[in-house]
Amino acid sequence: MAALTTVIGRRSGGRRSANRRETRAAYGFIGLWMVGFLVFTLGPMIASLVLSFTDYNAISSPHNVGTANYRQLMSDPKVSKALSNTLIYAVMYVPVAMAVALCLALLLNRVGRASGFFRTIFYLPVMTPPVAAGALFLLLLNGNQGLLNSTLHLVGINGPNWTTDTAWVKPGLAITMLWGVGGMVVIYLAALRQVPKELYEAASLDGAGAWMRFRRVTLPMISGALFFTLIVQTISALQMFDQAYTMFFGGQQNSTYSNDAALFYVIYLFQQGFSFLHMGYASALAWLLFVVIMIITAIQVRVSRRFVYYEGERD
């Protein structure tokens, strides 16, 4: 018995030692990232929280103004305008982008050996700088001579003025942003590849058609991936900046004809911070957005419990 205890003790000690080595290695791997996070994300975040209670203008020393910036943003009509523009855009863009990406992934899943090639093709637009894409889409979406309206004209549709009509600016931007669904396609494709074939076979044997197999097997099995992209895309849509800024606010010409319909929250934040030097106010704006995002994310997480399947967590 004593010998057995000794052997177990040695094995246990060896395991502890191995665990310690692994733990050290793990810290080694994440250490650099942690430093980056502390210096480039958490530090500036804390700084912005402090600055949101000041009149900081980036040049002079900040002075404490208490909650004045937060009170100001509650009465600033442009904040509510920018926030509503952003939320409307997110509601427009996210479901459509997810549906388009899922359709493309389903098609790619059937392609077989050539899927790698198509995967690359679909992912390439993600690598295109948003500024270049924005400039390109200004031409494509021009109401008078743009490619989109010219194509619609061929089938007898008089397309709207996507970039100049306030009612069509946000739908036009949502279409523009579909250009970058390649990242989601790759995620969905990976999820689709992991759905066990036996489930489809069993469903077929039970008489399920293609739609029922998709609805009862595919969707539940990739619901984790769908939920992940829902969260990420929602946050990304709420932080909409680069493409809209390029198209409607960026250059001298665009800023002259800036359109309230394209005034997204982060654009307004940027204007306050860098055009008017109201860094304290811009910091307060950033924290309001942070709170909004966290509330929306919390709601999504809460609701997801009913719809998302996690292998290994459900009975």
Added chain:
Amino acid sequence: MITRRGFLAGSAGAFALSVASACGGVSSSKGTSGSGASKGDTGALSTQGFGKPDDVGQARIDAFKSAYPKVQLTINEGDFDPQQFLSAVASGNPPDLVYLDRDLVGTYAAKGAIQPLDDHLDAAGLKTDIYRPAALREATVDGKVYGVPEFYDTRNILMNGKALQAAGLTAADLATTDWNKLHTNAAKLYKASGGKISRIGFDPKLPEFLPLWAKANGAELVNPDGSPNLSDPRVIEALTFALSLVDEQGGWSKFKAFRDTWDLFGSGNEFAKDQAGAFPWEGWYVNVLVQSTPKLQLDTVPFTDKQGKPLSFSNGSAWCLPKGARNPAAAVNWMKVVTSTDTWLKAGAARQATVDKNKSTFTGLWTANPAADAQVKAKYVKPGQTGFDKAVQNYYASNEYAFSIAPSKAGSEIKSAWMDAVNRALSGQQKPDAAMKQAQAEAAKAYSAVK
């Protein structure tokens, strides 16, 4: 498979946090004036905002290098970028010179991002009376000079001579003296078919030329003390009129979508392709037109007020000294050299060489230095094609009577307020009076915060 715990912990928060961190990355700095080289004839000299110099810009760079060969000059070729500039100033690593629009000077001066120049100018022996008063006024805040003015842009009405002839009109028919008559004649020049515009008759150039329309109606957007005057009934009336020109030519949405298709700088420009009848524009555009379409039948008249008195508004660029600039003496030497009459003459020679190479026409340089303009004109501007000659004469003449918008410590906010208001009115989101009243409230709030 993705597990709940894995991604909830890792991804959502990180994405959400990124915006909040964006505003906290710049620290304040004490910013010293820095003694640098006392005579400004040695040391490093860096600029921001000068863009990529053309022949005229390069000639002036060469003039400075020739005058101060020991100064190590670094031209940052990007256009003025507020984020880049502010980050540089706030981090204590500003450029020695910044080149920006004069209408930004008030805001940057009020925030302390740029320094008053009076003492430096005195030390360098640079007299500001060589500059046009309207230009210097834009760069002066609370009686202190914050910028040395450089170019000087004024506005006149440019016209498509062929379109006028075809419509049985003369240039005088599109003068801005009689607004009712202008309405009627703009409609005669306007062309559309099948719901699509094929020619804009008269483009009032909103929102950017609202100051001109307001002044024609007797009002200025900014009061002499720098406070906003955006809801003045005369401003609203001017906007309502200019807006009606757009509304009766297809409405803003179609009007702008069509205008966005113009090839402004090419041989297929809007006049060459008969897409435009007339519009007010800055003088530099005459040079673009003469280079790309030298045989164009151009016509022109001055913009006028309702009494027929010629009217134009001016703006342009200025050289400023950022807070914490390390070599202010060299910076002021730069300002002195690149805006001097001798240097503008060298720039004129460079432009003439380009014109000769392209077998084109010299259409003038319009600067904030009237003596330089007169000498360049006398030496290089020669008669050529009638329409362009007339345009060049009009722009030289408008240099003498153009007004500038009064400087304000809230200049950026005021400009943003009225531009946004005009855009709201153009897009039909608000009526002109409501839009301008909202703009006045926004601008007044910004002004009272910095007054």
